Amino acid sequence: MRYFFQLLGALILTQVSFAGTPPNVVHIVADDLGVMDVGFMGDERYHTPNLDRLASQSMVFTEAYAPAANCAPSRACVMTGQNPTFHGVYTVGSSERGRASTRKIIPTPNRRYLSDEHVLLTEVFQRQGYTTASVGKWHLGKDPTAQGVEINIAGTQGGSPGRGGYFSPYHNPNLPDGPEGEYLTDRMGAEAVRIIKKHKDEPFFLYLPFFSVHTPIQGKPELVAKYADRDDVHPEYAAMVESLDQNVGRVLDTLDRLKLADNTIVVFTSDNGGIRDFSPQDPYRAGKGSYYEGGVRVPLTVRWPGVVAPGTTSDVPVTGLDFYPTYLDILGLDAGKPLDGESLLGLLKGANTLNKRPLVWHFPIYLQAYNPETDDGRDPLFRTRPGSTLRYGKWKLHHYFEDMAYELYDLEADIGEQKNLADKMPEKLAELTAMLERWRETYNAPVPTQPNPIWSQNTL
Structure with a gap:
């Protein structure tokens, strides 16, 4: 049935019509941002006024989960709508991590990137006439433009910033260097704003997977200094969170100025839990790479004016696997049974539950x-x-x-x-x-x- 779905993907994903203008989508993914690293989840260690503003205009999912505890598998699950038992991306790199003598059994081999058989979310939107853009970390294949991305800024098969880290020159083959010392998160924000301005008169799907706050932990010096005397945060990490927040704010402000906000779905989330060594996720246990709550709980907000009531919350457990069926539902497409998540459209419209299901x-x-x-x-x-x-x-x-x-x-x-x-x-x-x-x-x-x-x- 799953292979049948893949073979018929090109036929199934062609039957959408809208009464009005199709909604734009800005899907923002922070990298390694913990569930307790944003103010709207109740922790005030970090300065996140723009994310908190977005949350006040959105539905906040208080029990949201990543579909995997680290980068590549989580993103592969979101983009395919299917769990790793189907696409084979279980981790980053080799499944044989750690010292060999400490591994009691031979682990399942890992697939590093998604194969071409998969119909990714970017391809779904592209087939519906959307301009598709990815700004930031791709990590799902060597060439995002072969995977449904029309405009690729900085996306490669790699999972980290280039050799320059967060400061130009970046040494990224898909990102021209900026002025020396330019900050990568600021550049990603600027590129996202540029794309929105250029394509404001046509439907667009903007995938905005910031590199922040993935290692190396490097903040802008002026923001690092702001946190230097704090003993409750890692100053460099706190500076990175604030830069991320500032650039989400730039995107939101651009949507407002161009009068696009009312017809744009804005999603904000993270790909997995935070790294506990930089930012403890108490009361949740552990962090990135662990399947205790601190490794898989993530922040999640969805804003869609006129559909999602602002300032609302849902405590229904949801997962990143739910994005694919939700977007299909919004687009009016029928993918059949093979997807591993469920549409959240009912929840977004105000229904208070989903059918009870195991995650x-x-x-x-x-x-x-x-x-x-x-x-x-x-x-x-x-x-x-x-x-x-x-x-x-x-x-x-x-x-x-x-x-x-x-x-x-x-x-x-x-x-x-x-x-x-x-x-x-x-x-x-x-x-x-x-x-x-x-x-x-x-x-x-x-x-x-x-x-x-x-x-x-x-x-x-």
């Missing part, structure tokens, strides 16, 4: 630790060991393949995932385990079990 993350791979002292992971060597995680209602289940261990948490009572109830609630454990096993069977999800011959049990 599942499957990660048959390894991700080594950033900092064992601050990561707050399951063990000090890895942020992620091979396993699966499921959320259903208030319950969160973790299953690890190396030792076939389970962790069960009640998120209403224990949002920090500190009290493992697996031994105390055998019936609930059995119910959720069966649900997870059905999901893995349905998706033919690989469960690696082959022993690693050079593993040493003395390493941990």
